[in-house]
Amino acid sequence: MRQIWKPFRALYFASLMMLIGSGLLSTYLALRLASEHVDGLWVGALMAANYFGLVLGGKLGHRLIARVGHIRAYATCAGFVGAAVLGHGLIDWLPAWLLLRMIVGLGMMCQYMVIESWLNEQAQANQRGVVFSGYMIASYLGLILGQMILVLHPALGLELLMAVAMCFALCLVPVAMTRRIHPAPLHPAPLEPRFFMERVPQSLTTVLGGGIIVGSFYGLAPLYASQQGLSTEQVGLFMGCCIFAGFLVQWPLGWLSDRYDRAVLIRTIAFLLALASLPLAILSHAPLEVLFVAGFVVSLLQFCLYPLAVAFSNDHIEGDRRVSLTAMLLMTYGIGASIGPLVAGVLMKLFGSQMLYAFFSFFALMLVWRIRPQAVTHLHQVEDAPLQQQVVVPEAMSPLGAALDPRVDEQIVLDQMCDGVARAPHEVEAVSEVDESDPEPAHKSSN
Template identity: 80%
Template structure:
């Protein structure tokens, strides 16, 4: 493991600095608007714009990387993101902030794509799982450290925006200084939404629900904590402990996922989330100790939905389709994460801040109703299912599947090295068996 950390430390450091900046920016903007008594709807709109930018950035990133190369694309986007961050300090006009948040999300997606394609290019097939784990740790650690900065510097001045911009400037250094050659050219992974909707509908429902819940959490949890009377330092600790729960849950979740029915696990986690979130949804005010304890427990459950859904869907999709599947899952997650903060923000504006956790409980119950283990026929289950569970990073691009050790190595090479020129004729050149498979009788996984 030490050899892997040494080999990939520059890319891990770049991811760490990016996530420190991103995590700090999200909480800072929410607290700034809360201090100015701005409607929670605007707070939700900012987070929705960020996830919309991430979703759009997948397409833009492929084109940009194909045109100017990995290093130039990364440097361009890091510069744009840093400028957009500082732009928040130049105006208080909220529509401008929404636009700037979308630019930040779009630029960061391109940066994720560069880092993940580079990690895959340098990782030996046997090391891919360990490399992916290191990337996940760097991602979650960055998000936690971003929250803890508020403990050290609780004043919501422009200094924090400068610190965020500094993080995005520093994440440039290890990529710009690399002496390694560029990774292979990229092209977008082809998607056939109708095929995946028929093949893995329950997994997509879970991913959509996870996006709704986690997107609302990142955008509006600082606002909820502020309404409970927490200071800026306490809000930083609260958010940091909740995000840390997302890291802690990955390994026990993987142990359970490899030994028990994943549909049952998803339903159980959703049911537990619906129950655990109820006290914070019902009571407008709770003691500080209870808030931290319940928040940590809720986060253990909410951050478990997405990786379970990814593992469940991979059990029912052939290896050659798994990179495309990851792209489909991330688009679905992005749609949910764009809608969730807006919908929860409206509820909080109309009925009070505790509606955030009522929102969590409601959609968790929807997943309990939607996930039906008895409907899984196993008709398209892969031969070696259940595949080993892989912990998912806090943020990733459509290329994250390339780092997944469950994905066939030849499939990775085909996706990573296909010529960019194929992008415009992508739909026409897809093999006929994709269309035929979509018409088959499929399992409800």
């Protein structure tokens, strides 16, 4: 495995530095606003702006890479991201922070596209799972180390913003100096929202719900922990513990996903997530032990939703449509992650910090209601669907940055996407309640 990873260590190091900076920035901004007694709505809005930038960055990043090449595009966006990070220290006006946060998300989208397309292009087909697992490890490790910086340096001064900017400067070095062959030019693939909403409605519903929950977690969990009375060091430990749970669950999840019905797994995990969130949703001030244990268990479950949905959808989509499927899933995830922090922030402002986990419990129950294993027809079951989709592979890239597959050129404008995804939950009931005995299955959904 070490020999397989060795040629990609420059890209792994670049990913590690990017995620250290990104993880630290999200937690720092939440704690900084909490220390200044700013409404949780603004904290949620900042995370929503970040994900909105990621969604928009798919189109702009594709054009930039096609025009100037991978390395120049990566360097350009890293420069913009570093400048936007430092801008948070120069400007105290919160609306300007929204714009800066969106620029960070947009720039990171392009960086993700460069790295993931590079890995996808250069990895051998029989080694791609291992190559992308190394990328996933570097990503999770970066997020965890970003939280640990707060433990070592709890003061919420401008030094942390400088550390974030330094991470984005250092991530330039390995990419600029790599001797690996550049990836081939990008070739766009069409996006087919209506087709996927009819074919895999339950998967899209799960991805939307997972985006809402995980986006709210990254944006508002630091604020929640701070309002529970945790110090900056303890908030860093809490976030690191929760993110580590997401990393820890991936391999067991892969084993379960390959051996049990994925629709049943999604519904079971959603039900367990609703139950696990209840203690933190009920207790206005949870004891430290309960906070860490329950937070770990909730994170263990919430980070299962997206990878299971990706695997579930790939079971019912032909190989020539999987690039477009990746774009659809990640676009849906990004929209959910943009909406979730805004709604959860309002609830926390009105009813208290514990509403964050009440919000998680509610949407987990919504998934229990919407996901119906008995409605899966298996009419379009694909025998050669890729295994271990919970590992970062081309058909199921990491939701950490919600980075779109760079081969996809989104020809559909954002408002059409929002309209389509908004209709998806209402269409799921109509198309997912399919009886396998239906004599006219040609236009029915698979899940």
